[in-house]
Amino acid sequence: QVHLVQSGAEVKKPGASVKVSCKASGYTFTSYGISWVRQTPGQGLEWMGWISAKNGHTNYAQKFQGRVTMTTDTSTSIAYMELRSLRSDDTAVYYCARDRRIADITNWFDPWGQGTLVTVSS
């Protein structure tokens, strides 16, 4: 059974960085990419970007360019998302999800990790 298990909740001060991990199991890690999606309190879903677990190629949403870095460790089947220069409006639940895609045509997310709450507060 495919599972994604994320690291625990974080509390950060404005200007700091956070790094969230996502451990995959139940499938060949390098056969799929990982996307990261966040959900601000009471709001909808926002795609942040994608990383190929096969070759490390990344594609970040324009909004997060320059502030986010996604990496993978194929030896442990763990994906990481680091977000820098945190602001109060970065307070959100951050999800990783296995990214299913057809070439450059379309992609969808299945399954999702349980989510990691990141709180940014002074």
Added chain:
Amino acid sequence: SYELTQPPSVSVSPGQTARITCSGDALPKQHAHWYKQRPGQAPVLVIYKDNERPSGIPERFSGSSSGTIVTLTISGVQAEDEADYYCQSGDTSETVFGGGTKVTVL
């Protein structure tokens, strides 16, 4: 970037049919996917590529597409179907979600 528009809420009685729409200018050229999210839980994929149902998703969930509108249909709604539903679309370099629709089972 483009947008996907969903109605904020849909109410339905048990056993009836719920239809949730998602509209967007790029939908005639892009596949759409649907997720169900219950409070405090992660989203779950219920429909992908407009009308494909993942294994383990009940047959009462179906999807359709017509022009700039895609529709998620829940037939014979059950209490456990009460949740937020999100559509998602885009090419692989820019994917967006709709604002979500809260389905209330009366």
